[in-house]
Amino acid sequence: MAFEPPELLVRALGEMPGAPEDRTAEWLGALPGLARDAVSRRGLTAQRVQTPGGRSSMVVLVRYPDGTPATLKLAPPASRPDRELAALAHWGGFGAVRVLDTRHDDGALLLERLQAEVSLRSLPEAKALLEAAGTIRRLWVQPPVGHPFETVAERTGRQSEPVRQAPETLRALAGAALDARAELVALPPEEVLLHGAFRQGKVLAGDRAPWLTVGPDPLVGERAYDLARLVRDRLDDQVASTTGAAGVRRRLTRLAESLDVDPERLRGWTLFRAVESGVRAVAAGRRRDAELLLEFAAWL
DSSP: OOOOOOHHHHHHHHTOTTOOHHHHHHHHHHHHHHHHHHHHHTTOEEEEEOSSOOSSOEEEEEEOTTOOEEEEEEOOGGGOHHHHHHHHHHHTTSSBOOEEEOOOOSSEEEEEOOEEEEEGGGSOHHHHHHHHHHHHHHHOOOOOTTOOOOBHHHHHHHHHHHHHTOOGGGHHHHHHHHHHHHHHHHSOOOOEEEOSSOOGGGEEEOSSSSEEEOOOOOEEEOHHHHHHHHHTSSHHHHHHSTTHHHHHHHHHHHHHHHTTOOHHHHHHHHHHHHHHHHHHHHHHTOHHHHHHHHHHHHHO
16 A cells, blocks of 8 residues: 555644754655555554544554554654653553554554544533543653653743744734743742643544543643643634633633642743744744634733
């Protein structure tokens, strides 16, 4: 079968911050061969490439010789699949997708098959947030000794530079986000292992458990950082709502209270992450995404 990377992945990798364009193109060109070799090396049968797929990796649906379904995930080295593997192995299937095979050091991840078409976004909003809170709570554990993960301070420190260079029209909002980040990293609370990219679309239905998270971009830090992306989930609906800023603040407060997180720290990280994403969307020419993100940030 053909192992061509989905168009969504090709576009998204072109916007990945800090990834050299030539290396990204080189990896994408080699991807069909890498996928073919990874499938063969594990003695699997490929069924199809999952489309439209995700923005950071190619997912191939495979089967073991006995018919057991599985998922093979291939991500570029810049995405640090080794860190994803380390986090998933540490969680051991508790709240997250289970790793099936760690014998091969080729950057591919062999994972249990979940129902990719059924995420928490398929549920009514209130039920989705309840299930999301229960899922993410399971992931917040002490990181392993000698772990390879970066910290929230390190990651957001790198992300701060493009925010500082934001267009003049965004300087006030960018400044507020940078000030919030500086206050938050100055006095961090207890640090735990974080998913790093948690949102409703990252929680899929499974057979072993009703809901399991996938696609971590793991790091170590405070819980409020991990909740910040969840606050702005279903952004189109939030911006279109008649409740506006008041509705966003109520949502933020409910999430903070349900997971015993300081609401002010959650507000600060939500502001920083929304502005950082908005500035990145501006740079990539995704005008509508940028407008939604920055309007949402202004409400905080």
